[in-house]
Amino acid sequence: MKIFNKIFYGVMFSLFFTNVFAFNIGIAPTGFYTSLDKNETHEIMVTNNTSESMRVEISSEAASEWENYNIGELIRIYPKSITIKPNGSRSVRFAVRGTKDLPDGEYKTKLVFKEVSGKKPQVMSQTVQNESGEDVAVNFELLTEVHMAAYGLKGKREVKGQLINSEIKKDKNGNVNLIANFSRSGNSGLAVVADIEYLDINKKRVGKQEVKIGITSRNATAKLERNLVEIPPSSKFIRISYKDKDGLKLGSKELSL
Known part of the structure; x- marks a missing residue:
């Protein structure tokens, strides 16, 4: 019997709930709304809901349908990679740089929290048959990827x-x-x-x-x-x-x- 290993990212989309528990990662708060007229810093707490140490990478990317209004370049993330002890928590800071270069209005970026495979990932196994009728065992490593929104307002909202x-x-x-x-x-x-x-x-x-x-x-x-x-x-x-x-x-x- 052949064995295939696949990584499965369970993706959780979140928008301004108080907190969210998505598979292995807990996030609070789930996003923020910031001023782009001045410098501001926001903090998000990331919780490891498992009994093993976990590494999480944090990044930003353009949100769908907001590509022309992306503010990812104005946000500095630190640290961009964290290791969290079992059932522990660590904070991530997002420093938003105010700017005079943007027209008034609302902007957005997507924040991504991605679990990185460790020594003992959670594994789900399933046996399927291929086209020739041969049994194939598929092992899925269950990892978590959480997406949330960061909005920014420059000037007056109209x-x-x-x-x-x-x-x-x-x-x-x-x-x-x-x-x-x-x-x-x-x-x-x-x-x-x-x-x-x-x-x-x-x-x-x-x-x-x-x-x-x-x-x-x-x-x-x-x-x-x-x-x-x-x-x-x-x-x-x-x-x-x-x-x-x-x-x-x-x-x-x-x-x-």
Whole structure:
């Protein structure tokens, strides 16, 4: 029987949750929002959730759909590589250099925390058959890669937008996903918040919550998707009012669950 060894990176995307535990790595806080008008330093704590020492490499790269507004060159990371003791934590600092060279507006970069294979990586084995019917054992080294966002604002934030459409989609596991498309103009992305009312079969309110949907790109049109949890059991409809974090009303929609 042939044996193949593969490295599998479990990737966790994160945006402004208090903390996140992704496979072997814990991160807190998960990203930051910084001023580009002055120098600022931000600190992120990285935790090793395993019983073995771990090495993590930290870097930045352009975020998807923000390639023209990347601020990776303005961020100094130190240290760029850390070794963490079992169940221990270490801090990483991000020094952001203020600049006068950028136009006013919102910018972004993606921070990457990548676990580097050590002496005893976690291994998952699976046997499969190749085209000739021969058994092949595949060993996967389970490593963690965490992606998070760092946003920067130069000058004054100016943004306008409007809801284009919204819908509910359910996956095969019964998870309820709220999808919304927006038009946008200005020098920043829309930071969308939804005020949600849950309605029963008679359109009577049975629950209410405020949900942070996410931050759009600076493209003229943008799509956001968010999984909805803690839905009251008797809910048959939802009534959603979308707004930007600064209070700009974007539109509303009533949808069936």
